[in-house]
Amino acid sequence: MANAALSRTQGQLAVTCEDAIVQVRDIGKNYGDVEALRGINLEFQRGKLTTLLGPSGCGKTTLLKIIAGLVPASSGEICVNDKVVTGPGPERAFVFQDFALMPWATVMRNVGFGLELRGVPAIERNRVARRYIEQVGLAGFEEKYPHELSGGMRQRVGIARAFAVNADVLLLDEPFSAVDEQNRRKFQEDLLRLVDLEKKTFIFVTHSIEEAVYVSDRIVLLSPRPGRISQVIDPMIDRTASPDDIRRDAGYLNTVEEIWQGLRQYAE
Amino acid sequence: MPSSPGRARSRMQAIVSHTKLNDAAGALKAPPTPGQALQSFAENRRSFWIILSLAVLFAAWEIAGLVPISFAFPKFSETVLAFVEMVADGTMIYAYFLTLQPLVLGVLISAVVGIGLGIAMGLSNKIEWLLAPVFIVLQAAPMAALVPLVTFIYGIGLTAKTLAVVMLALPVIVLNSYKAVRHVNPSLVDMCRSFQGTRKQQIFKIIIPDASPVLFAGLRLGIAAGFIGVMLAELLITPTGIGDLITYHRSVANYGHMYASVASIIAVSTLTLAGLQYFETNVLRPEKRRK
Ligand SMILES: Nc1ncnc2c1ncn2[C@@H]1O[C@H](COP(=O)(O)OP(=O)(O)OP(=O)(O)O)[C@@H](O)[C@H]1O
Ligand SMILES: [Mg+2]
Numbered sequence: 001m002a003n004a005a006l007s008r009t010q011g012q013l014a015v016t017c018e019d020a021i022v023q024v025r026d027i028g029k030n031y032g033d034v035e036a037l038r039g040i041n042l043e044f045q046r047g048k049l050t051t052l053l054g055p056s057g058c059g060k061t062t063l064l065k066i067i068a069g070l071v072p073a074s075s076g077e078i079c080v081n082d083k084v085v086t087g088p089g090p091e092r093a094f095v096f097q098d099f100a101l102m103p104w105a106t107v108m109r110n111v112g113f114g115l116e117l118r119g120v121p122a123i124e125r126n127r128v129a130r131r132y133i134e135q136v137g138l139a140g141f142e143e144k145y146p147h148e149l150s151g152g153m154r155q156r157v158g159i160a161r162a163f164a165v166n167a168d169v170l171l172l173d174e175p176f177s178a179v180d181e182q183n184r185r186k187f188q189e190d191l192l193r194l195v196d197l198e199k200k201t202f203i204f205v206t207h208s209i210e211e212a213v214y215v216s217d218r219i220v221l222l223s224p225r226p227g228r229i230s231q232v233i234d235p236m237i238d239r240t241a242s243p244d245d246i247r248r249d250a251g252y253l254n255t256v257e258e259i260w261q262g263l264r265q266y267a268e
Numbered sequence: 269m270p271s272s273p274g275r276a277r278s279r280m281q282a283i284v285s286h287t288k289l290n291d292a293a294g295a296l297k298a299p300p301t302p303g304q305a306l307q308s309f310a311e312n313r314r315s316f317w318i319i320l321s322l323a324v325l326f327a328a329w330e331i332a333g334l335v336p337i338s339f340a341f342p343k344f345s346e347t348v349l350a351f352v353e354m355v356a357d358g359t360m361i362y363a364y365f366l367t368l369q370p371l372v373l374g375v376l377i378s379a380v381v382g383i384g385l386g387i388a389m390g391l392s393n394k395i396e397w398l399l400a401p402v403f404i405v406l407q408a409a410p411m412a413a414l415v416p417l418v419t420f421i422y423g424i425g426l427t428a429k430t431l432a433v434v435m436l437a438l439p440v441i442v443l444n445s446y447k448a449v450r451h452v453n454p455s456l457v458d459m460c461r462s463f464q465g466t467r468k469q470q471i472f473k474i475i476i477p478d479a480s481p482v483l484f485a486g487l488r489l490g491i492a493a494g495f496i497g498v499m500l501a502e503l504l505i506t507p508t509g510i511g512d513l514i515t516y517h518r519s520v521a522n523y524g525h526m527y528a529s530v531a532s533i534i535a536v537s538t539l540t541l542a543g544l545q546y547f548e549t550n551v552l553r554p555e556k557r558r559k
Contacts, residue, residue, distance in 0.1 A: 069462075093463070098455050100456055102477070103478075117465040117473070
């Protein structure tokens with residue numbers, strides 16, 4: 001655990017970093033009487049993968065949707081590229097927990113939908129869509145409909161759609177929760193490959209400690225409701241090693257253990 | 269379910285021996301057992317089951333007419349002959365010419381206005397507050413009781429009959445369209461917003477396509493209600509068209525002709541609804557076509 005620039009403002013942990021692309025400033029969120037988030041101060045570094053990890057119901061999806069501009073915050077503000085944003089924008093793309101694919105549209109149309117909404121001509125958007133369909137490993141499925149695909153394949157369509165609009169920041173809400181353990185590992189490796197290839201900023205939500213440690217540059221742990229930042233961990237994993245070596249690496253295992261100890265207090 | 273195929277097969281063979289289908293001979297040549305072959309044939313051809321069930325129904329009708337269960341109940345064969353006669357002498361065709369006018373007009377008005385109002389209610393809370401109570405009352409009201417009132421206001425012409433169709437069809441279509449829009453997957457709407465879709469794109473590219481199965485279900489119910497409306501109008505307002513055929517042949521105890529008229533309107537209504545369903549699955553929702 002190193003390099004995390006931590007400070008405390010009004011007793012709350014605040015995370016800053018150099019070259020932040022997304023800044024979350026003092027965000028709070030109430031759903032009626034339910035206080036979902038309180039005093040979140042958090043910066044996301046450009047080109048890195050930051051994971052939000054925490055117990056179910058702690059407000060991870062809420063925070064991600066506030067960053068996406070899909071849910072209004074009750075207090076505080078979000079800056080992207082140093083500009084305050086109040087709604088969705090072209091520099092952010094969202095990957096939904098439940099895929100959000102149009103059942104009446106082919107894989108091709110689903111992947112190109114972000115471009116279709118922007119008025120990109122069909123030939124151009126199909127060319128881009130085809131490229132990303134191939135990149136997520138779905139070549140040959142262009143003309144299939146979502147119900148003809150497995151859960152994992154559907155999620156890849158969602159990921160390809162987010163890539164196709166060429167946003168700087170990708171927001172992924174538990175993208176692998178519908179996938180079995182073997183495929184999950186494969187997807188995590190694919191994701192790391194895409195992170196490497198695309199040079200984008202990723203904000204990733206997951207339940208899985210192992211997954212978080214394996215894929216993240218930084219992990220932000222949230223406490224149960226109301227969600228607050230409870231801990232920040234930079235796993236510092238050597239990703240040039242083979243996936244199996246990484247999963248046996250002492251540093252990896254220690255980090256998993258450290259997070260588990262951190263979360264355990266909430267489980268009891 | 270390891271035991272069910274065997275049981276299903278013996279049932280198949282029972283059907284073969286009863287109805288002496290010629291296909292059974294063809295099925296015997298195939299490598300799988302004849303029962304299996306017939307079973308897969310039956311599964312693949314929905315029309316097989318439709319024809320079989322109609323055959324059973326008509327056979328039962330014929331027998332009931334032979335018994336007879338009532339002096340006013342004609343045999344199936346008598347009814348068919350009466351039907352052929354009425355088509356041949358043009359009375360049936362002229363009757364449909366009269367009946368279809370208020371029906372088609374009323375259904376078109378109800379479909380356009382109903383889907384439009386329903387979608388508007390689904391999209392806007394203000395419109396919902398304004399209109400939802402009206403249509404909920406209208407749908408609950410026994411419309412047949414109101415049909416005679418229409419004659420007081422609009423007389424006995426095409427307007428009154430069209431209005432009767434609209435009164436029955438419109439509330440169903442409005443309320444189903446409204447429900448369809450309200451049950452659109454919110455995650456798809458969020459998805460459209462996250463890619464900066466405009467409100468117009470949201471409505472035309474997400475909400476209406478996602479609502480279309482329920483919209484169409486409402487339209488089918490509305491058309492079925494429209495058939496009820498037109499028959500009520502023709503029986504209660506003034507006897508014209510098919511309603512007139514039914515009333516007239518009953519009064520002269522021509523039961524074969526009366527039943528032929530009744531059966532024909534049922535057939536027309538069923539075929540219309542089936543056609544609409546076919547149109548929906550094959551034209552509007554291509555993903556439904558590939559099973
Ligand atoms: N639309 C809403 N209306 C009311 N309460 C909500 C709404 N969305 C979320 N909440 C509440 O806010 C809290 C945080 O929800 P959120 O979905 O962000 O949690 P999460 O961390 O993503 O959980 P999970 O890991 O189970 O997905 C929960 O207690 C939830 O009940
Ligand atoms: Mg969630």
